[in-house]
Amino acid sequence: MDTPLASVVWLTLQVAAGGVALALPFALACAICLSGPRRVWRVGLDALVHLPLVLPPVVVGWGLLVVFGTHGPLGAPLARIGLPLVFTRAGAILATAVMILPLITRAIRLSLDGLDPGLLAAARTLGAAPLDAWFCVVLPLASPGILAGAVIGFAAALGEFGAVITFAANIPGQTQTLPLAIYTALQDPEGDAVAARLALVAAALAVGLLLVAGRLESWLRRRVNG
Amino acid sequence: MSLDLALSHRRGGFTLEATVTAPPGVTALFGPSGSGKSTILAAVAGLLRPDRGRVVASGRVLLDTARGIDLPPEHRRCGVVFQDSRLFAHLDVRANLRFGLRRAARRGRAGGPGLDEIVALLGLGALLDRRPAGLSGGERARVAIGRALLSRPALLLMDEPLAALDAPRRADILDYLHRLRGLTGGLSMLYVTHALDEVDRLADTLVLLDAGRVRACGPVFELMARPDLAEAFGAERAGALVAARIAAHHPERGLSELAFDGGSLWLPLLSAAPGSALRVRIRARDIALATERPAGLSSHNLLPARITALAPAGPHECLVVLACGATPLLALLTRDAVTRLGLDIGRPVWAVVKSVTLTGP
Numbered sequence: 307m308d309t310p311l312a313s314v315v316w317l318t319l320q321v322a323a324g325g326v327a328l329a330l331p332f333a334l335a336c337a338i339c340l341s342g343p344r345r346v347w348r349v350g351l352d353a354l355v356h357l358p359l360v361l362p363p364v365v366v367g368w369g370l371l372v373v374f375g376t377h378g379p380l381g382a383p384l385a386r387i388g389l390p391l392v393f394t395r396a397g398a399i400l401a402t403a404v405m406i407l408p409l410i411t412r413a414i415r416l417s418l419d420g421l422d423p424g425l426l427a428a429a430r431t432l433g434a435a436p437l438d439a440w441f442c443v444v445l446p447l448a449s450p451g452i453l454a455g456a457v458i459g460f461a462a463a464l465g466e467f468g469a470v471i472t473f474a475a476n477i478p479g480q481t482q483t484l485p486l487a488i489y490t491a492l493q494d495p496e497g498d499a500v501a502a503r504l505a506l507v508a509a510a511l512a513v514g515l516l517l518v519a520g521r522l523e524s525w526l527r528r529r530v531n532g
Numbered sequence: 533m534s535l536d537l538a539l540s541h542r543r544g545g546f547t548l549e550a551t552v553t554a555p556p557g558v559t560a561l562f563g564p565s566g567s568g569k570s571t572i573l574a575a576v577a578g579l580l581r582p583d584r585g586r587v588v589a590s591g592r593v594l595l596d597t598a599r600g601i602d603l604p605p606e607h608r609r610c611g612v613v614f615q616d617s618r619l620f621a622h623l624d625v626r627a628n629l630r631f632g633l634r635r636a637a638r639r640g641r642a643g644g645p646g647l648d649e650i651v652a653l654l655g656l657g658a659l660l661d662r663r664p665a666g667l668s669g670g671e672r673a674r675v676a677i678g679r680a681l682l683s684r685p686a687l688l689l690m691d692e693p694l695a696a697l698d699a700p701r702r703a704d705i706l707d708y709l710h711r712l713r714g715l716t717g718g719l720s721m722l723y724v725t726h727a728l729d730e731v732d733r734l735a736d737t738l739v740l741l742d743a744g745r746v747r748a749c750g751p752v753f754e755l756m757a758r759p760d761l762a763e764a765f766g767a768e769r770a771g772a773l774v775a776a777r778i779a780a781h782h783p784e785r786g787l788s789e790l791a792f793d794g795g796s797l798w799l800p801l802l803s804a805a806p807g808s809a810l811r812v813r814i815r816a817r818d819i820a821l822a823t824e825r826p827a828g829l830s831s832h833n834l835l836p837a838r839i840t841a842l843a844p845a846g847p848h849e850c851l852v853v854l855a856c857g858a859t860p861l862l863a864l865l866t867r868d869a870v871t872r873l874g875l876d877i878g879r880p881v882w883a884v885v886k887s888v889t890l891t892g893p
Contacts, residue, residue: 427579428618430605432683433635442631446622530622532663 315507318483321395321470322463325402326410326456332403333410333455340411341418358469359408367472370401374473397474398481402466406459413458417451418444450527457519461512484508533590533687533720535559539575541582548572548582548744557736558713558721560752562728563764567741569724573689576722577612578605589687606635611685615692617676619664625675626660632683641684650678654708670701674708681712681719688721694730706733728765732773732813732891740764757860759843759851762816767846771815772861773891778806787832794857797888798832813889816851819863820884823873833885837861839877842870854883 336355340348358366374381374391381391391397421444429439467485474481476490488504491497533556541548548568552559561569574580576587578594581602587595594608595601611632619628629647636644651657654674664672673693680688693709694702710733713721723734731738731752738752740761747764748755753773755761762770776792781801788802790812797812804810826834837854845851850870854861861883865875875881 422618424614424616424618425620427605428612428614429620429631431577431579431608431610431612431689432632432679433606433639434631435604435606438635443620443622447620532621532624532665 311503311507313479314482314484314487314504315511317395317479318464318511321398321402321466321481321483322460324395324399325406325463325466326459328399328403329407329410329459330452330456333407333414333459334452336407336411337414337418340415355411356408358405363405363466363468364472366404367401367469370397370404370469370473374400392473393475393477393481395474395480398470398483401469401473402463405466405469406462409462410455410459413455414448414452417448417454420451421447446530450523450530453519453523453526457515457523461515461519464508464511464515484511535576535590535687535720535722536588537572537576537586539572539582539585539587541571541575541580541585546571546744550741550744550746552739552746552749554720554722554737554739554749556720558723558734559737559739560731560735561722561724561739561741562726562731562735563741563747564726566743568744569726569741570691571744572741573612573691573722573724576608576687577610577689578603578608579612592686609641609684609686610689611680611683611687612689613673613676613680613691613693615695617664617672619667619672619675619679621664624661624663625656625667628664628675629656629660629679629682632679636682636684644684645681647682650681653711654678668701669697670704673697673701673705677705677708677712685719688719690721690723690725692724692726694725694727706730709734728769729891732811754860756813757853757862759841759845759853759862762845762851762862768817769813769815770851770862770864771813771818772859774812774814774859774861775809776812777809778802778804780806792857792859794837794855794859795835797885799888799890802890811891813891814861814885815887815889816862816864818886818888819854819861820886821852821854821863821865821869821873821875822882822884823875823879825882826884829884831884831886833888835861835883835885837881837883839875839879839881841877842875854881856883 340352372378376382376385376392384391389396391400425443426439429443434442465485470481470483471486476482476486484504488501491501491504535554538551539548548571550568550572561572563569571580575582575585584597585595593601594603633647654677656674656678659667659671659675677693694705697705713734725731735752738755739749740747740755748761753775756773774792776790776797779789779791779796781788783801786801787798790797790799835856837856839852840855841853843851845864848867850865850867852863852865852875854863863883
């Protein structure tokens, strides 16, 4: 264990935050597409979004390697414009984002489905065009759900392992997040103490996060619902 | 604003085939649940696209499926008051009221009542900074009405705005609506209801709906006096609606005298000022007929009339249509009485009115 604890935690938080930031707009778009009457294309999209949840994470990592690898259809152009993903922090963020996408999408979709469609209709009769009505009525009312999705995504991101290690490898200071550091420590016959310390930090981080998130969410819910 | 609509819509087992022509004023869509009232309202608002149809408001075509015209709701200028209010929970009352107002201003619609005026009219002053979640049902209904009015609508659509309220709140809002009816001059309403007292109080034109079809459409006073429609209003309450005004108060006798087109009616002392217009309902079962002027009656109201039609009602009864001056009245008699008195069309009679129901305070 060469890297100091603080930098591992810092890197983990960065990767998790980056993953949430990257996944959130896609999750929002997916949730909007998915909420509505059942259609064949919706069922297909739903299955696609949920793939990372049901596939072994190592398969997701491998899939990312195929698509975003140095010679992959998307990886090659990205590398050319100076954004190589394999074995980089950006790669760790991408792998994390893909893994937490289904969780965030589900949370947002749940809150969108829970909204009364009549409110949108009411906004339209009051002179709001569809986009206006969406931004001024639907989005604010769904914001607690979006926050909840971001929080659950962040919590899950802190523990992402298989996809990250497959796609971004286990490079100290670059892609070695807390779970990867714990794994590394366990490879060392003398590493139990380090692993235990890291595990404690991970647990404290998770509990702290959930407490803060709970407060934040209930505050937002009060703000939104009056 | 006049309204012309012809709609044809089919969903599942329900078929709507409705043609309505209504002059400016308050048009009530009346009928049991499932008769298609709310479907019509949604089609006018642009919230439901009928299979075929045409909606024209004051010459402005809102929908014409044959010509491919279908204005989106935000361009129809139809303010809608929904039964469940549909206030925006994340906005306080002021922001809810301003929601439509701001967008109307952006579209360059000037004129119409301002925020302060509506706040005063509907008594919303104390609620402005509160959120919908903290409001009572009656307060919510008032805010929803104000919000719709402030969106500068050309037509106000009301979808049973009182159905979710308890009796005192209901009477309260009905008063507000009645006041609105007098104030808005030029703003027409399409008012969906299955409550007869709301029709009595507010409607100028009545559209009687039954199972997706228009049974009758016309001036409310005319339709209420039609014997063939009486059963639609309920045997208990069927009868003529009469427009009257207070001619004089007689406090020493404890009575008020109402003048209508056909004579006077005497009621227990009212509080409204002399000259005020009001509507009374004279139920068919509250009128007895006499072929000669009766003497020694306790009833205050004895009206000379002429029989214009007779229509059987149920196995043993008969509805007699009377012309009292220019005002039609309905009387429910047994068939035995009709035979016994030899009642027939054209026969002059005396109508003894046992009781008169006021439609509002």
